[in-house]
Amino acid sequence: MVQNLTFILRRRWPLLVFLPLVVTLLVAVATPTPEGPGEEYQSTAFLAADPDQTTSVFLEQAALDIVQPPNARAAAAALERPEGDASDLVDMLTVRTDPEAFTISIRAVSEDEDEPAEVARAFAVSFAEATNGGVQQERQAAIDQAQGVLEEAQQELQAFNLANPDLGPDVPPNPDVETERQALADARNAAQQELTALQSESVPTEALRLIGVDEVERAPEPKLQLPANRVARAGMAFLVGAIAAIGIAAFLERLNPRIDDAADAERLVGAPVLASVPVIGRRQRSMLQRASLEDFNGPFAESFRSMRSHLDFLTAHEGREVEPRVMMVSAAPAEGKSTSSAFLALAYLETGRDVLVIGGDLRRPTLHRLFGIPRTPGLTSRLLEGPAAPDLADVVVRDPETGALVVPSGPSTSRITGLLNDLHHLGRAAQQGGRPTIIDSPPIVVANDAVDFLPCVDWVVVVVRAGRTTERSVKAAMQQLELNDARVIGCVMVGSLESSDAKRYYYGYYDDTDTLANRSEGPTVKPPRNGHLPLTEKEGDDGDSRRQDEVATEV
The missing domain is CATH 3.40.50.300 (P-loop containing nucleotide triphosphate hydrolases)
Structure with a gap:
């Protein structure tokens, strides 16, 4: 085994040496040395959802909609920022959901100590207002629809009664006419009940509401990040290149084996x-x-x-x-x-x-x-x-x-x-x-x-x-x-x-x-x-x- 490795090193040394060096050189030259990370601050805004009006699917969809352009533009306007800053504000955010507690957390991170709380609050408030306004609009649309159904049923019943007047007690009623009259009357009554039920419902509470914004605190450093030092990054590149070279050499040796002993x-x-x-x-x-x-x-x-x-x-x-x-x-x-x-x-x-x-x-x-x-x-x-x-x-x-x-x-x-x-x-x-x-x-x-x-x-x-x-x-x-x-x-x-x-x-x-x-x-x-x-x-x-x-x- 050692002998085979010796032969492999002897014939593959250009690959094992030059590939890591080339990768290291490319990383050292092509990638600029990043500036050392400054202190960052964070703040989190929390939105609570009404379990009676929402579902877990609603929460997941809401987490996606919070960072979409419409809400980002609304938050930028609330912060009196240009509309072009909306994408930069989104980059500051991390949105998570908690299905058990029915909450949505909006975390903002910035090097400006005063900025995270303002940005997190702006996104939470703008999205809650848009969502709650949509719920009210949906309720009013349902009432308007029920009202239209009732009016249409009443008009059909009135038109039928005019076409088929009551002839008095001396004239026996037509069974078919009376059956149809009763069906129209039932349809009107059902529409009336639907409208009454919608109107009698209490005004819905807010589907989403802001329950608080955390105080600004220093953000923890990322657990995994590229080192800022150019030499350290070059060392990592050399290690990756060496692993790649070993893999390529092993593949070539298996593809066309040599006689070593x-x-x-x-x-x-x-x-x-x-x-x-x-x-x-x-x-x-x-x-x-x-x-x-x-x-x-x-x-x-x-x-x-x-x-x-x-x-x-x-x-x-x-x-x-x-x-x-x-x-x-x-x-x-x-x-x-x-x-x-x-x-x-x-x-x-x-x-x-x-x-x-x-x-x-x-x-x-x-x-x-x-x-x-x-x-x-x-x-x-x-x-x-x-x-x-x-x-x-x-x-x-x-x-x-x-x-x-x-x-x-x-x-x-x-x-x-x-x-x-x-x-x-x-x-x-x-x-x-x-x-x-x-x-x-x-x-x-x-x-x-x-x-x-x-x-x-x-x-x-x-x-x-x-x-x-x-x-x-x-x-x-x-x-x-x-x-x-x-x-x-x-x-x-x-x-x-x-x-x-x-x-x-x-x-x-x-x-x-x-x-x-x-x-x-x-x-x-x-x-x-x-x-x-x-x-x-x-x-x-x-x-x-x-x-x-x-x-x-x-x-």
């Missing part, structure tokens, strides 16, 4: 880690510019020695009669594939064994720089240079410093048709001479060359860069290799934190003057400087004998 690499590749290469410090970066046996020491070299031992053990375990042809592959660019190829070659060379290193990355080659040799003539020269193409033996160069046999990539090309036959002959010739072959290749996700090279190799080693290689890219690469029956025997973990921890132990345990002498695997045997790569079986036998003689002479 050896267990993840083994799980995805399906093969063991053959070498855990530690992180190279700044003082040792020079050894990555030029492969050199003199600088090949320390934990960095130990990791490739361990890889060489694994390959030798596997060769013996399988009973192979010839040295293996190993291709180093990676899923994406810049994952340490070419460097691993070069330093695995040094691990072979320091034991006195010769080795052939082939630059198979034909698009962005770097292997020739690591061995300090020209890029051309190289592997593609025989394909691109036509009649002037060199012989196959001429593209094999002996590095004068390390003694490695190197085939540089040659001019860049995206076509490898015609190269496979040469690659096959180079590998077979190296095996006949008792030399292991190491082939550098382009990233599988970028180019298909590594897949085309598979018939010319025995084993494949996948290079994974801790903290950079994504699980998605490795899965895609392994899918291509498995589809073509590649034999993946292991992987190289570049930038391993476990190896970096071991490096500290290494330098702490071994004395600088005794380390190399005491830990050497025997006297360092330099490979021949003037050897050649046999291209036929006969030449291979002679070349191998010559190589052994030269090695014995140098020792």
Whole structure:
């Protein structure tokens, strides 16, 4: 867990550092420093509602209507303020209701000690008068309506009686006429009763009435507010930015997870880690510019020695009669594939064994720089240079410093048709001479060359860069290799934190003057400087004998 966090910090540090700084800078520059809050005063006016005439719904609606423009303008007029000040007065108010006590509280806050009580009273009085006046108007409207209904009923009854006069006792009444007459009379009586009831009701009390205004007192400071100090506000902005950066980084890590430890690499590749290469410090970066046996020491070299031992053990375990042809592959660019190829070659060379290193990355080659040799003539020269193409033996160069046999990539090309036959002959010739072959290749996700090279190799080693290689890219690469029956025997973990921890132990345990002498695997045997790569079986036998003689002479 700690290791994963270390890798996340290493690759996400720009986000984790710069996002909080940018947020802090924006807050510090864009937001002016507020003036310190002065003393504020408050006062509260209370309105009581008549429970017989109002409801809790009325209270809630009244709390909203108190701060509406009509009442705000009425309060401003009562305070002899311009109508434009109405919105400023509303900003001073806080209105709350108490349904149990049927009261409405209007709280006003201002830095002017004399203002809160006046404003709270003005809003309470203006709203109460408007509300009470509306109640009176509603009562009078109901009486007027009942009066109109009564007059209409009387007129209908009178008109009916005129149209149907009483003919006296000698003439029997018409039942239908009398029934309708009685209905009209009942309607008139009902209207009369309704009017009488409304008129007999006592004059309604005030629906709202002002019951008091509190004395002015100092208002308490808000519990939550932005600090007035610019530095404090910048600190809060930095904290918010840091939290946001952590959230974004976590989202990105979950969206595209990286390989951070050896267990993840083994799980995805399906093969063991053959070498855990530690992180190279700044003082040792020079050894990555030029492969050199003199600088090949320390934990960095130990990791490739361990890889060489694994390959030798596997060769013996399988009973192979010839040295293996190993291709180093990676899923994406810049994952340490070419460097691993070069330093695995040094691990072979320091034991006195010769080795052939082939630059198979034909698009962005770097292997020739690591061995300090020209890029051309190289592997593609025989394909691109036509009649002037060199012989196959001429593209094999002996590095004068390390003694490695190197085939540089040659001019860049995206076509490898015609190269496979040469690659096959180079590998077979190296095996006949008792030399292991190491082939550098382009990233599988970028180019298909590594897949085309598979018939010319025995084993494949996948290079994974801790903290950079994504699980998605490795899965895609392994899918291509498995589809073509590649034999993946292991992987190289570049930038391993476990190896970096071991490096500290290494330098702490071994004395600088005794380390190399005491830990050497025997006297360092330099490979021949003037050897050649046999291209036929006969030449291979002679070349191998010559190589052994030269090695014995140098020792």
